[in-house]
Amino acid sequence: MKDPDSELFNYTTGQRRRVFNIPGLFTIITKALHCKTEEIVGFRKLAEGGFNRTFLVTLDTGFQLVARIPYPLLTSKAYTIASEVATMDFLRSRGLPIPKVYTYSFTSNNEAETEYILMEYIQGTDLSQIWFDLKKDQISSVMRQLAKLESIMMSISFPAGGSIYYxxxxxxxxxxxxxxxxxxxxxxxxxxxxxxxxxxxxxPLWYGRREQLDVFRGPYEDARSVLLTGAKKELAYLDQFGSPRMPYQHLRREYYNYEKQPPSDHANNLRRYLQVAPSLVPADASLSAFCIRHPDPSYNNLKVSTDSSGLQVLSMVDWQHAVVLPLFLHAGMPDVISNEEDEVSRSMVEPKLPFDFDKLSETEQEWEKELLRRRLVHYYYNLFTAVYNRIHPKGLVYPFNTFRRRIFNHSIAIWEGETIKLLYALTDMMLDWEDIAKDGTPCPVLFTEDEILAAEKLYQALAKAEINEKRLRDLVGYGDETWVPIAQYEEAKAFGQEIKQLTLKACKEDAETTAEVYAAVEAKLALGRHRRRGVGGVQVN
Incomplete structure (x- = not known):
């Protein structure tokens, strides 16, 4: 098929494209399955993700397999594909329900003219399709099975850290x-x-021009090496490619007076982090043991059966970016499961509907049922993790371990024009130094009281801005990084423009709003009229 406009090459709900040689891919399939090209009777797009597009291939015998093609933006493509295939094979050999890989290529130097993975097709339902409709017993069953699967993978011991390869x-x-x-x-x-x-x-170790850097990325001999590598990588990037830039998130720019921020601020904080990072290694050596965990253990990556025998997890998919890390860095609840902001969830009391549920309005009842669902997911995951996965809870409850993961993630993150998250974490670490380090040595990083107060003020202001941004996102209907399905783009764009105009009007009527700020917002509004392509759709500016 040579038609460059074929829907097989285009993102159905967006603008991302990946053209490849379909007859060449069929040739690869026939070699892998020992069949003839004419036996391939079906080839259709199956799914579109953030990094890959998958196709369902059907033979005349009824046999089916999945062909997965990565998008050009995947970095580092060769290492990522090679690692994912080996990780799937390794964990499958340990009894985990993972699709079998038939063949793969981490280069485009082949008949299909693209990198690819051909793997087993698992019949079943994506858990994401029924996640919000699960009943109590179904939630309990899925969380029990997830806890058991995590117990198997996290109990595998490794001599070092990094990603798995052939x-x-x-x-x-x-x-x-x-x-x-x-x-x-x-x-x-x-x-x-x-x-x-x-x-x-x-x-974060490979994103953008970071892939060009000749820096160490593992394998890691110990936990200390893991803690230092990401910060050293970002320092090397800032040294070679860093230049002043606006914060990536537009709504945060107001708090920086719409001024470009120098990379030197973040570089200085990364150097501070490197001074204190060795003290983040837990005193309990068992927490530094290397283990593996699914990079995104959420409903998006579980396929289940929905027959009369109840929900059964059939497969865990998408092992892209899986890494072997120390337990204290792997420990934590998945975002779609955690409900820590809720007091009932934190109490770990089995949640129930309120006693006056029948007296509530229909809208209030729907809200309470959704709240109960979130609480049940949180409750049963914690409960069954404690029962079946004795390794994980140790990392969950170890003192300051949430902080350890947080500051580590800030240190490895790509620089997007801000350093406040890392700076704020560093001030926290200085204030809690004695409890974290526990060796009597003085903290090598010091901040003045004025610096701590300034960081606190900016951090809290930006936290409030994030809440407002989330509300705006929900109103307009776009997702993270301003993603919106192309079918809804015009409506979301119009609503977004209306909000901007109302904001500008309010600013103009505010006597304290300076002409400079108004001009900056006006300029941003003009710039925002241009469409920018986003992840799987269009970005709304």
Whole structure:
């Protein structure tokens, strides 16, 4: 098929494209399955994600498989694909329900003229399709099964950290053989001798021009190395490519007086972080043991059966960007499960509907049912994690471990014109130094009282702005990073423009609003009239 406008090459609800050679892909499929091209009777788009597009291939025998094609924006494409395939194979060999990979290529030098993975097609329902309609017993069942699966994967011991590869692939990619995975007796088994640990494939280490940097990305010999690597990477990026820029999120720019921020501020805070990072390693050595966890253990990546026997998890998919890390960095509740902001959820008392539920209005009842669902998900995940996954809870409750993960994530994150999150975490660490370090050494990073107050003021103001931005996002109907399905773009754009005009009018009537600020917002409004392509749709400015 040569038609460049084919829907097979385009994102159905957006603007992302990936053109490849379909007859060439069919040739690859026939070689992998030992069949003939004419036996392929079906080829259709199955799903579109943030980094890949998948296709369902059907043979005349009824056999089906999935062909997954990455988008050009995936970085680092070769390392990520090679690692995901090896990770799936390794974990599948340990009994986890993961699709079988038939063949793959982490380069485009093949008949299909694209990188690809051909894998097993799992019959069933995506949990995301029924997530918000689950009943209490179904929530309990799914959370129990998830806890058991996480227990299996997190109990696998590793000699080091990083991402998993086939030794032959890593040799081809980097010239290095990595750190081999050995069996529990210490020798290489026939099954595992082909696996090794190599560079970490988490996106912040490779994003954009960071892929060009000649920096260390693993494998990690110890927890200290993990804590330092991301910050060193970002320092190298800022040194080579950093230049003043506006904060990425538009609604936050007001708090910086609409001025470009210098990369030196973030670089200074990264250097401060490097001074204190070694003290983040927990005193309990068991928390530094390397383990693996699904990079996004949410309803989006679970396929279930929905027959009369009840919900059964059939498969865990999308192992892209999976990394072996110390337990204290892997511990934490998935975002779609955590409901920590809710007092009832924090109390870990089994949630129920309010006693006066029948007297509430229909709208109030719907709200209470949704609130109950979120509480049940949180409750049962915690309950069954404590019962079946004895490793994970230790990291969940260890003192200051949430803080450890938070400051680590800020240190590895890509610089988007702000440093306040890392700065605020550093001030917190200085204030709680004695409880975190516990070795009697003085904190190597010091802030004045004025600096702490200024950071607190800016952080809280931006936190409030984030809440307002979320409300605006819900009103206009766009997602993270201003994504909106193209079918809803014009409506969302019109509503967004109306809000901007009302905002400008309010600013103009405010005597305290300066002409400079008004001019800056007006300029932003003019710029926002241009459409910008987003992730799987269009960005609304």
């Amino acid at each position: 030794a032959r692939d890593l040799k081809e990619l980097s010239g290095n053989e990595g750190i081999p995975l050995k069996d529990e007796e210490g020798g290489n088994s026939l099954e595992e001798e082909r696996f090794c640990l190599g560079p970490d494939v988490c996106p």
